[in-house]
Amino acid sequence: MLQQLDVQQELEDVYEKALRRNPGEPEFHQALREVFDTLGPVVARHPEYHEQAILQRMVEPERQIMFRVPWVDDAGVVQVNRGFRVQFNSALGPFKGGLRFHPSVNLGIVKFLGFEQTFKNALTGMGIGGGKGGSDFDPHGRSDAEVMRFCQSFMTELHRHIGEYTDVPAGDIGVGGREIGYLFGQYKRLTNRYEGVLTGKGVGWGGSLARTEATGFGAVIFADRMLATKGQSMEGQRVIISGSGNVAIYAVAKAQELGAHVVTFSDSSGYVVDEAGVDLGLLREVKEVERGRAADYVARRPGSRLIQGGRVWDVPCTVALPCATQNELDVHGAEALVRGGVVAVAEGANMPTTPDATEALQGADVLFAPGKAANAGGVATSALEMQQNAGRDPWSFSQVASRLETIMDGIHDECANTAEEYGDPGNYVLGANVAGFTKVADAMLAHGVI
Secondary structure (H helix, E strand, O other), X not given: OOOHHHHHHHHHHHHHHHHHHOOOOHHHHHHHHHHHOOOHHHHXXXXXXXXXXXXXXXXXXXXXXXXEEEEEOOOOOEEEEEXXXXXXXXXXXXXXXXXXXXXXXXXXHHHHHHHHHHHHHHHHOOOOEEXXXXXXXXXXXXXXXXXXXXXXXXXXXXXXXXXXXXXXXXXXXXXXXXXXXXXXHHHHHHHOOOOOOOOOOOHHHOOOOOHHHHHHHHHHHXXXXXXXXXXXXXXXXXXXXXXXXHHHHHHHHHHHHOOOEEOEEEEOOEEEEOOOOOOHHHHHHHHHHOOOOHHHHHHHOOOOEEEOOOOHHHOOOOEEEOOOOOOOEOHHHXXXXXXXXXXXXXXXXXXXXXXXXXXXXXXXXXXXXXXXXXXXXXXXXXXXXHHXXXXXXXXXXXXXXXXXHHHHHHHHHHHHHHHHHOOOOOOHHHHHHHHHHHHHHHHHHHHOOO
16 A cells, blocks of 8 residues: 555646646636545545546546637628537546536636536436537627527537537537537537437427426435434525526525525626515526526515625525535625624535635534535436437426436435545545546546546
8 A cells, every 4th residue: 555645646736737738727627626635535535546547547638629619600700619528538438418608608617617627427326427618709789690590500510529428518608598509410410320429408399307406406305314423404594505507596496495594696796685585486587588697686585685796605694505616605705694694505506606605614513515416416317317218208397306316315325424434524635536536446447548
């Protein structure tokens, strides 16, 4: 067995080499650091991971695809965006992960998301590998015709790299049912195949019931299971939620179903505080039907208020669910949560908590669930959609929801048991990283050096 000092040096050497090979990608560096900081004990226990260079191979994507996406806007002006697909690791199954359309998208962000996705997908136990993709295209404010032309151009290149047994993309920020429909239509047109190559499809043409709700539902289920380890539940908790997309909306829905009192949501204009409890019907109408802003909710909801320029984390709560985007919860926000009486934090987004914020929360004995565990419900249900597509057998909402709850229960228990096995009970970050890493590493060993 390697000496502990050698293990730490090995981890540091691999990390430093990854930094040199991937300059200017801070989100990817952060994701690597967060995982590597927990892997010392498992690498010491399994010297074969060192001998077969598992770490060195795992930080390098199997394939990185970057391409030009030209399209014509409604004014007849040619626009050019950049498209990405990073196929990170297929040791456990076909690449699986969403497409993000947002001006912030670049190669480093897609690599960070793909790396995280690899371990998240492993934790589901559903036989799917990790990948991610997207574009710096912003669908906000674009007409349906413009979004269609962009999606068709994007898929014209992407289609040659994906397939139901190769890589199965889904939606993410900026990619909902409308975009998935246009992407799927172009894939079918180009390949002459009707297959489960994308998930998040419309229910009438191959999609799964409960897929839209799944990530938000899953994060709340995970939080509820964490609270149960302390003799509590979601019932009666005062909950704050960031974001107002699918994840946030259905986190509100599930939390309210379990008896919690949800008082916030947010968007880029600020955050809304609704002490009477967020009106889920109005929130869905404003965000899903009208594609409106937080101010539109406040204008129609007496007693609610929009706070601009502040932090949603300043609102006192017992449970916090970051459901917007990466690094939204910094150390100052974490300290505010602790002062406000927070008991549990479950990440509904991908890496929304900065490393120092995570440390502050854990140091205050706050239950903390990383996104690779807590927000795995979406990709788990995408895998269930793949099963339904393969069997040409659509399931009822209750069937999917029941499977989702079973999967989230399993992820929670595996993370908790792994943390206890490695001597740090209650450390869900350690448990998620080690459990996910071990699943992928063991499969890579079995496949040989490829």
